[in-house]
Amino acid sequence: MKWKCLSPRSSVAAIFICFIPILIIIFDLSGNSRQGEQSLGSPTHRVSGSRHVSQLTLNSSQYPFTLFQSRWSCKNERAIKTRNLDCKSRLPDVIGIGAKKCGTGALEFFLRGHPALHIAAVVEAHQWDWHPTRSIEKYRQLMPRTSQYQLTMEKTPAYFVADDIPAAIARDVSRDIKLLLILRDPVKRAISDYTHVLDVFPKMARKQRYGTRRRGRVPKYPQANISYVIEDTFETSVLNEDGTVNDDNAIIFTGLYSRHLRNWFKIFPREQILILDGDLFSKNPLPQLQATESFLGLPKYFDATKIYFDEAKGFFCLAMPFKHCMGKGKGRKHPEVERETFKKLYKFYEPYDKELEILTGRKFSWMNLNNDEVTG
Numbered sequence: 001m002k003w004k005c006l007s008p009r010s011s012v013a014a015i016f017i018c019f020i021p022i023l024i025i026i027f028d029l030s031g032n033s034r035q036g037e038q039s040l041g042s043p044t045h046r047v048s049g050s051r052h053v054s055q056l057t058l059n060s061s062q063y064p065f066t067l068f069q070s071r072w073s074c075k076n077e078r079a080i081k082t083r084n085l086d087c088k089s090r091l092p093d094v095i096g097i098g099a100k101k102c103g104t105g106a107l108e109f110f111l112r113g114h115p116a117l118h119i120a121a122v123v124e125a126h127q128w129d130w131h132p133t134r135s136i137e138k139y140r141q142l143m144p145r146t147s148q149y150q151l152t153m154e155k156t157p158a159y160f161v162a163d164d165i166p167a168a169i170a171r172d173v174s175r176d177i178k179l180l181l182i183l184r185d186p187v188k189r190a191i192s193d194y195t196h197v198l199d200v201f202p203k204m205a206r207k208q209r210y211g212t213r214r215r216g217r218v219p220k221y222p223q224a225n226i227s228y229v230i231e232d233t234f235e236t237s238v239l240n241e242d243g244t245v246n247d248d249n250a251i252i253f254t255g256l257y258s259r260h261l262r263n264w265f266k267i268f269p270r271e272q273i274l275i276l277d278g279d280l281f282s283k284n285p286l287p288q289l290q291a292t293e294s295f296l297g298l299p300k301y302f303d304a305t306k307i308y309f310d311e312a313k314g315f316f317c318l319a320m321p322f323k324h325c326m327g328k329g330k331g332r333k334h335p336e337v338e339r340e341t342f343k344k345l346y347k348f349y350e351p352y353d354k355e356l357e358i359l360t361g362r363k364f365s366w367m368n369l370n371n372d373e374v375t376g
Protein backbone atom coordinates (compact mmCIF):
# COMPACT_ATOMS: atom_id res chain seq x y z
CA MET A 1 0.00 0.00 0.00
CA LYS A 2 1.45 3.36 -1.01
CA TRP A 3 0.66 6.40 1.14
CA LYS A 4 0.21 8.65 -1.85
CA CYS A 5 -2.64 6.41 -3.08
CA LEU A 6 -4.63 7.04 0.07
CA SER A 7 -7.13 9.79 0.55
CA PRO A 8 -6.35 12.17 3.48
CA ARG A 9 -9.11 10.54 5.52
CA SER A 10 -7.76 7.01 4.87
CA SER A 11 -4.25 8.16 5.74
CA VAL A 12 -5.42 9.44 9.12
CA ALA A 13 -7.24 6.15 9.73
CA ALA A 14 -4.16 4.12 8.74
CA ILE A 15 -1.90 6.16 11.04
CA PHE A 16 -4.39 5.75 13.84
CA ILE A 17 -4.56 1.98 13.33
CA CYS A 18 -0.76 1.68 13.21
CA PHE A 19 -0.14 3.76 16.30
CA ILE A 20 -2.84 2.46 18.57
CA PRO A 21 -0.92 -0.72 19.53
CA ILE A 22 2.19 1.36 20.21
CA LEU A 23 0.22 3.72 22.42
CA ILE A 24 -1.27 0.80 24.29
CA ILE A 25 2.18 -0.62 24.95
CA ILE A 26 3.57 2.72 26.14
CA PHE A 27 0.57 3.27 28.35
CA ASP A 28 0.87 -0.25 29.69
CA LEU A 29 4.55 0.17 30.50
CA SER A 30 3.80 3.29 32.46
CA GLY A 31 1.88 1.15 34.90
CA ASN A 32 -1.40 2.98 34.37
CA SER A 33 -3.32 0.50 32.32
CA ARG A 34 -6.07 -1.34 34.12
CA GLN A 35 -6.70 -3.86 31.40
CA GLY A 36 -5.66 -7.40 32.37
CA GLU A 37 -4.27 -6.17 35.67
CA GLN A 38 -3.87 -8.44 38.64
CA SER A 39 -6.93 -8.16 40.81
CA LEU A 40 -6.13 -7.16 44.36
CA GLY A 41 -8.47 -9.15 46.53
CA SER A 42 -8.39 -9.69 50.24
CA PRO A 43 -5.17 -11.21 51.54
CA THR A 44 -5.32 -14.98 51.61
CA HIS A 45 -1.87 -15.67 52.91
CA ARG A 46 0.87 -13.60 54.43
CA VAL A 47 4.34 -14.89 53.96
CA SER A 48 6.10 -12.67 56.44
CA GLY A 49 5.41 -9.38 58.13
CA SER A 50 3.43 -7.06 55.90
CA ARG A 51 3.99 -9.02 52.68
CA HIS A 52 0.87 -10.24 50.97
CA VAL A 53 1.91 -11.71 47.70
CA SER A 54 -0.88 -14.18 47.11
CA GLN A 55 -3.49 -11.42 46.99
CA LEU A 56 -2.53 -11.05 43.41
CA THR A 57 -4.29 -13.03 40.78
CA LEU A 58 -2.05 -13.14 37.77
CA ASN A 59 -3.51 -13.12 34.35
CA SER A 60 -0.26 -13.18 32.52
CA SER A 61 -0.80 -15.42 29.55
CA GLN A 62 -1.92 -12.61 27.24
CA TYR A 63 1.05 -10.41 28.08
CA PRO A 64 4.76 -10.60 27.56
CA PHE A 65 6.27 -10.92 31.01
CA THR A 66 8.18 -7.64 30.93
CA LEU A 67 5.04 -5.58 30.39
CA PHE A 68 3.21 -7.58 32.94
CA GLN A 69 5.88 -7.30 35.57
CA SER A 70 6.18 -3.56 35.33
CA ARG A 71 2.75 -2.99 36.81
CA TRP A 72 3.81 -3.55 40.38
CA SER A 73 7.54 -4.05 40.44
CA CYS A 74 9.92 -1.42 41.76
CA LYS A 75 11.44 -0.97 38.31
CA ASN A 76 8.61 1.32 37.32
CA GLU A 77 8.83 4.68 39.10
CA ARG A 78 5.35 5.69 38.02
CA ALA A 79 3.81 2.45 39.27
CA ILE A 80 5.55 2.99 42.60
CA LYS A 81 3.58 6.22 43.03
CA THR A 82 0.26 5.16 41.52
CA ARG A 83 0.16 1.86 43.37
CA ASN A 84 1.79 2.99 46.61
CA LEU A 85 4.50 0.42 46.26
CA ASP A 86 6.64 0.19 49.36
CA CYS A 87 9.94 -0.44 47.58
CA LYS A 88 13.05 -1.30 49.53
CA SER A 89 15.80 -3.88 49.91
CA ARG A 90 14.61 -6.50 52.35
CA LEU A 91 16.18 -9.52 53.95
CA PRO A 92 15.16 -12.61 51.99
CA ASP A 93 11.79 -14.27 52.52
CA VAL A 94 13.15 -17.32 50.73
CA ILE A 95 16.64 -18.83 50.57
CA GLY A 96 17.76 -21.49 48.13
CA ILE A 97 20.12 -23.48 50.37
CA GLY A 98 21.40 -26.10 47.90
CA ALA A 99 22.50 -28.63 47.20
CA LYS A 100 25.36 -27.71 44.95
CA LYS A 101 25.14 -29.14 41.38
CA CYS A 102 21.61 -30.43 41.92
CA GLY A 103 19.82 -27.89 39.74
CA THR A 104 19.82 -24.89 42.09
CA GLY A 105 20.73 -22.64 39.15
CA ALA A 106 17.94 -24.01 36.99
CA LEU A 107 15.42 -23.56 39.79
CA GLU A 108 16.58 -19.97 40.21
CA PHE A 109 16.61 -19.41 36.43
CA PHE A 110 12.95 -20.38 36.09
CA LEU A 111 11.84 -18.68 39.30
CA ARG A 112 13.34 -15.42 38.03
CA GLY A 113 10.51 -15.48 35.52
CA HIS A 114 7.92 -15.16 38.29
CA PRO A 115 6.78 -11.56 38.59
CA ALA A 116 6.08 -11.81 42.32
CA LEU A 117 9.52 -13.08 43.23
CA HIS A 118 12.67 -11.02 42.97
CA ILE A 119 15.99 -12.82 43.25
CA ALA A 120 19.20 -11.11 44.30
CA ALA A 121 21.30 -10.13 41.29
CA VAL A 122 24.49 -11.13 43.10
CA VAL A 123 25.18 -14.67 41.91
CA GLU A 124 25.54 -16.14 45.39
CA ALA A 125 25.76 -14.04 48.56
CA HIS A 126 27.71 -16.60 50.68
CA GLN A 127 26.79 -14.60 53.76
CA TRP A 128 27.50 -17.20 56.43
CA ASP A 129 30.25 -19.26 54.84
CA TRP A 130 32.60 -16.88 53.04
CA HIS A 131 31.60 -13.62 54.77
CA PRO A 132 30.74 -14.51 58.35
CA THR A 133 31.89 -11.09 59.58
CA ARG A 134 29.90 -9.07 57.02
CA SER A 135 27.04 -7.25 58.74
CA ILE A 136 23.47 -8.29 58.10
CA GLU A 137 22.79 -4.74 56.99
CA LYS A 138 25.35 -5.18 54.19
CA TYR A 139 23.74 -8.50 53.32
CA ARG A 140 20.35 -6.79 53.14
CA GLN A 141 21.81 -4.20 50.78
CA LEU A 142 22.73 -6.99 48.35
CA MET A 143 19.05 -7.77 47.96
CA PRO A 144 16.98 -6.20 45.19
CA ARG A 145 14.33 -3.59 45.94
CA THR A 146 11.00 -5.32 46.22
CA SER A 147 7.47 -4.09 46.73
CA GLN A 148 5.06 -5.45 49.31
CA TYR A 149 3.65 -7.62 46.54
CA GLN A 150 6.88 -9.45 45.87
CA LEU A 151 9.10 -11.86 47.74
CA THR A 152 12.87 -11.51 48.00
CA MET A 153 15.02 -14.54 47.35
CA GLU A 154 18.70 -15.40 47.60
CA LYS A 155 20.41 -18.69 46.78
CA THR A 156 23.77 -20.00 47.92
CA PRO A 157 24.03 -23.79 47.52
CA ALA A 158 27.03 -24.03 49.85
CA TYR A 159 24.80 -23.23 52.86
CA PHE A 160 23.33 -26.73 52.88
CA VAL A 161 26.46 -28.54 54.07
CA ALA A 162 27.57 -26.19 56.86
CA ASP A 163 26.47 -27.25 60.34
CA ASP A 164 26.15 -23.81 61.89
CA ILE A 165 24.35 -22.02 59.05
CA PRO A 166 20.76 -23.10 59.88
CA ALA A 167 21.00 -21.45 63.31
CA ALA A 168 22.70 -18.41 61.80
CA ILE A 169 19.87 -17.91 59.29
CA ALA A 170 17.23 -18.29 61.99
CA ARG A 171 19.09 -15.75 64.14
CA ASP A 172 20.01 -13.20 61.46
CA VAL A 173 17.08 -13.40 59.03
CA SER A 174 14.01 -15.08 60.48
CA ARG A 175 12.77 -18.29 62.03
CA ASP A 176 9.83 -18.09 59.61
CA ILE A 177 11.96 -18.03 56.49
CA LYS A 178 11.11 -20.47 53.72
CA LEU A 179 13.89 -22.66 52.39
CA LEU A 180 14.23 -24.35 49.01
CA LEU A 181 16.36 -27.44 48.72
CA ILE A 182 16.84 -29.40 45.53
CA LEU A 183 18.54 -32.81 45.62
CA ARG A 184 19.75 -35.10 42.89
CA ASP A 185 21.24 -38.57 42.57
CA PRO A 186 24.34 -38.08 44.76
CA VAL A 187 26.61 -40.01 42.38
CA LYS A 188 25.61 -37.89 39.39
CA ARG A 189 25.95 -34.84 41.61
CA ALA A 190 29.53 -35.83 42.46
CA ILE A 191 30.44 -36.26 38.77
CA SER A 192 28.82 -32.93 37.97
CA ASP A 193 30.77 -31.22 40.76
CA TYR A 194 34.04 -32.75 39.56
CA THR A 195 33.32 -31.63 35.98
CA HIS A 196 32.46 -28.14 37.22
CA VAL A 197 35.74 -27.70 39.11
CA LEU A 198 37.75 -29.09 36.19
CA ASP A 199 36.08 -26.62 33.88
CA VAL A 200 36.16 -23.56 36.08
CA PHE A 201 39.64 -23.84 37.54
CA PRO A 202 42.72 -23.92 35.33
CA LYS A 203 45.07 -26.87 35.66
CA MET A 204 47.67 -25.05 37.76
CA ALA A 205 45.09 -24.03 40.32
CA ARG A 206 43.82 -27.60 40.51
CA LYS A 207 47.35 -28.89 41.01
CA GLN A 208 47.61 -26.73 44.10
CA ARG A 209 44.45 -28.47 45.20
CA TYR A 210 41.47 -26.30 44.80
CA GLY A 211 40.11 -27.46 48.15
CA THR A 212 43.21 -26.63 50.13
CA ARG A 213 43.31 -23.21 48.57
CA ARG A 214 39.66 -22.67 49.34
CA ARG A 215 39.77 -24.04 52.86
CA GLY A 216 40.92 -20.69 54.18
CA ARG A 217 37.89 -19.00 52.65
CA VAL A 218 35.48 -21.44 54.22
CA PRO A 219 36.39 -21.18 57.88
CA LYS A 220 33.10 -22.61 59.04
CA TYR A 221 33.08 -25.61 56.80
CA PRO A 222 31.68 -28.34 59.00
CA GLN A 223 34.65 -30.63 59.32
CA ALA A 224 38.14 -29.22 59.34
CA ASN A 225 39.32 -31.75 56.80
CA ILE A 226 36.61 -31.21 54.22
CA SER A 227 37.89 -29.64 51.07
CA TYR A 228 37.83 -30.22 47.33
CA VAL A 229 40.45 -32.61 46.09
CA ILE A 230 40.65 -32.72 42.33
CA GLU A 231 43.05 -35.21 40.79
CA ASP A 232 43.47 -36.02 37.11
CA THR A 233 40.58 -38.48 36.99
CA PHE A 234 37.26 -38.73 38.76
CA GLU A 235 38.26 -42.12 40.14
CA THR A 236 41.50 -40.94 41.74
CA SER A 237 39.69 -37.90 43.13
CA VAL A 238 36.96 -39.77 44.96
CA LEU A 239 38.64 -43.03 45.90
CA ASN A 240 41.45 -43.49 48.41
CA GLU A 241 44.49 -45.53 47.46
CA ASP A 242 43.00 -48.57 49.21
CA GLY A 243 39.89 -48.26 47.02
CA THR A 244 37.55 -46.91 49.74
CA VAL A 245 35.46 -43.81 49.11
CA ASN A 246 37.09 -40.57 50.27
CA ASP A 247 34.26 -38.82 52.10
CA ASP A 248 36.65 -36.10 53.27
CA ASN A 249 36.53 -34.84 49.72
CA ALA A 250 33.80 -32.22 49.32
CA ILE A 251 32.83 -33.89 46.03
CA ILE A 252 31.60 -36.85 48.08
CA PHE A 253 30.73 -35.10 51.34
CA THR A 254 28.15 -32.77 49.76
CA GLY A 255 26.07 -35.82 48.75
CA LEU A 256 25.57 -37.01 52.35
CA TYR A 257 22.15 -35.39 52.18
CA SER A 258 20.63 -36.95 55.28
CA ARG A 259 23.57 -35.86 57.41
CA HIS A 260 23.17 -32.23 56.31
CA LEU A 261 19.38 -32.21 56.37
CA ARG A 262 19.30 -33.33 60.02
CA ASN A 263 20.99 -30.04 60.94
CA TRP A 264 18.28 -28.02 59.19
CA PHE A 265 15.48 -30.02 60.75
CA LYS A 266 16.94 -29.25 64.20
CA ILE A 267 16.31 -25.55 63.63
CA PHE A 268 13.42 -25.23 61.16
CA PRO A 269 10.02 -26.94 61.12
CA ARG A 270 9.79 -29.35 58.20
CA GLU A 271 6.96 -27.39 56.60
CA GLN A 272 9.40 -24.54 56.03
CA ILE A 273 11.71 -26.57 53.81
CA LEU A 274 10.55 -27.57 50.35
CA ILE A 275 12.63 -30.43 49.00
CA LEU A 276 12.59 -30.82 45.23
CA ASP A 277 13.85 -33.73 43.16
CA GLY A 278 16.56 -32.40 40.84
CA ASP A 279 16.51 -35.41 38.52
CA LEU A 280 12.79 -34.98 37.90
CA PHE A 281 13.21 -31.23 37.69
CA SER A 282 15.69 -31.47 34.83
CA LYS A 283 13.34 -33.80 32.92
CA ASN A 284 10.31 -31.55 33.43
CA PRO A 285 10.47 -28.53 35.73
CA LEU A 286 6.81 -27.52 35.50
CA PRO A 287 5.24 -29.65 38.29
CA GLN A 288 7.93 -28.63 40.73
CA LEU A 289 7.79 -24.97 39.75
CA GLN A 290 4.08 -25.07 40.47
CA ALA A 291 4.74 -26.83 43.78
CA THR A 292 7.21 -24.07 44.62
CA GLU A 293 4.62 -21.39 43.85
CA SER A 294 2.15 -23.05 46.21
CA PHE A 295 4.77 -23.54 48.90
CA LEU A 296 5.70 -19.85 48.77
CA GLY A 297 2.10 -18.69 48.55
CA LEU A 298 2.82 -17.02 45.21
CA PRO A 299 0.13 -16.33 42.65
CA LYS A 300 0.04 -18.94 39.93
CA TYR A 301 2.26 -17.98 37.03
CA PHE A 302 3.93 -21.10 35.66
CA ASP A 303 2.14 -23.13 33.04
CA ALA A 304 3.10 -24.91 29.83
CA THR A 305 3.34 -21.61 27.91
CA LYS A 306 6.22 -20.32 30.07
CA ILE A 307 8.74 -23.07 29.31
CA TYR A 308 9.73 -25.26 26.38
CA PHE A 309 12.12 -28.13 25.74
CA ASP A 310 15.14 -27.07 23.73
CA GLU A 311 16.45 -29.96 21.62
CA ALA A 312 19.87 -28.38 21.09
CA LYS A 313 20.42 -27.66 24.78
CA GLY A 314 18.85 -30.94 25.88
CA PHE A 315 17.03 -29.20 28.74
CA PHE A 316 13.94 -27.16 29.39
CA CYS A 317 14.33 -23.42 28.85
CA LEU A 318 12.27 -20.28 29.42
CA ALA A 319 9.81 -19.32 26.72
CA MET A 320 9.06 -15.84 28.11
CA PRO A 321 9.70 -12.98 27.63
CA PHE A 322 11.78 -14.52 24.84
CA LYS A 323 13.14 -18.03 24.34
CA HIS A 324 16.37 -18.53 26.24
CA CYS A 325 18.29 -21.31 27.98
CA MET A 326 20.85 -21.49 30.73
CA GLY A 327 24.47 -20.79 29.80
CA LYS A 328 27.26 -23.17 28.82
CA GLY A 329 28.22 -23.80 32.44
CA LYS A 330 25.02 -25.79 32.98
CA GLY A 331 24.50 -29.11 31.27
CA ARG A 332 28.17 -29.94 30.74
CA LYS A 333 29.34 -33.19 29.19
CA HIS A 334 30.50 -35.49 31.99
CA PRO A 335 33.61 -37.68 31.85
CA GLU A 336 33.30 -41.44 31.41
CA VAL A 337 33.26 -43.09 34.81
CA GLU A 338 34.23 -46.71 35.40
CA ARG A 339 31.36 -49.04 36.16
CA GLU A 340 33.09 -50.31 39.31
CA THR A 341 33.37 -46.76 40.62
CA PHE A 342 29.65 -46.20 40.04
CA LYS A 343 28.85 -49.37 41.97
CA LYS A 344 31.14 -48.43 44.82
CA LEU A 345 29.63 -44.97 45.11
CA TYR A 346 26.02 -46.19 45.03
CA LYS A 347 26.86 -48.68 47.77
CA PHE A 348 28.54 -45.92 49.75
CA TYR A 349 25.53 -43.59 49.51
CA GLU A 350 22.92 -46.29 50.15
CA PRO A 351 22.68 -45.85 53.96
CA TYR A 352 22.48 -42.05 53.58
CA ASP A 353 19.72 -42.40 51.00
CA LYS A 354 17.84 -44.80 53.31
CA GLU A 355 18.13 -42.26 56.11
CA LEU A 356 16.96 -39.50 53.77
CA GLU A 357 13.91 -41.59 52.92
CA ILE A 358 13.10 -42.04 56.62
CA LEU A 359 13.75 -38.37 57.44
CA THR A 360 11.54 -37.05 54.66
CA GLY A 361 9.06 -39.92 54.33
CA ARG A 362 9.76 -39.83 50.59
CA LYS A 363 11.44 -41.96 48.00
CA PHE A 364 13.33 -39.77 45.53
CA SER A 365 13.43 -40.72 41.86
CA TRP A 366 17.02 -41.96 41.86
CA MET A 367 16.26 -44.32 44.77
CA ASN A 368 13.98 -46.36 42.50
CA LEU A 369 16.69 -47.05 39.97
CA ASN A 370 19.10 -49.92 40.13
CA ASN A 371 22.75 -49.49 39.20
CA ASP A 372 22.26 -50.75 35.65
CA GLU A 373 19.64 -48.14 34.88
CA VAL A 374 21.72 -45.35 36.34
CA THR A 375 25.03 -46.12 34.71
CA GLY A 376 23.61 -47.40 31.43
Ligand SMILES: Nc1ncnc2c1ncn2[C@@H]1O[C@H](COP(=O)(O)OS(=O)(=O)O)[C@@H](OP(=O)(O)O)[C@H]1O
Nearest residue numbers: 100101102103104105106192282315316330331332
Ligand atom coordinates in the same frame (compact mmCIF):
# COMPACT_ATOMS: atom_id res chain seq x y z
N1 LIG B 1 16.98 -26.56 32.54
C1 LIG B 1 18.25 -26.83 32.83
N2 LIG B 1 19.27 -26.29 32.11
C2 LIG B 1 20.56 -26.58 32.42
N3 LIG B 1 20.93 -27.39 33.45
C3 LIG B 1 19.95 -27.94 34.20
C4 LIG B 1 18.59 -27.70 33.92
N4 LIG B 1 17.84 -28.38 34.83
C5 LIG B 1 18.70 -29.02 35.62
N5 LIG B 1 19.97 -28.76 35.25
C6 LIG B 1 21.14 -29.34 35.93
O1 LIG B 1 21.68 -28.38 36.83
C7 LIG B 1 23.02 -28.80 37.07
C8 LIG B 1 23.81 -27.68 37.71
O2 LIG B 1 23.39 -27.57 39.05
P1 LIG B 1 23.48 -26.22 39.88
O3 LIG B 1 22.85 -25.13 39.10
O4 LIG B 1 22.91 -26.51 41.22
O5 LIG B 1 25.02 -25.95 39.96
S1 LIG B 1 25.73 -24.89 40.95
O6 LIG B 1 25.86 -25.54 42.24
O7 LIG B 1 24.91 -23.68 41.00
O8 LIG B 1 27.05 -24.65 40.29
C9 LIG B 1 23.52 -29.20 35.71
O9 LIG B 1 24.52 -30.17 35.91
P2 LIG B 1 25.57 -30.54 34.77
O10 LIG B 1 24.77 -31.31 33.75
O11 LIG B 1 26.59 -31.38 35.42
O12 LIG B 1 26.13 -29.26 34.23
C10 LIG B 1 22.28 -29.75 35.00
O13 LIG B 1 22.27 -31.15 34.93
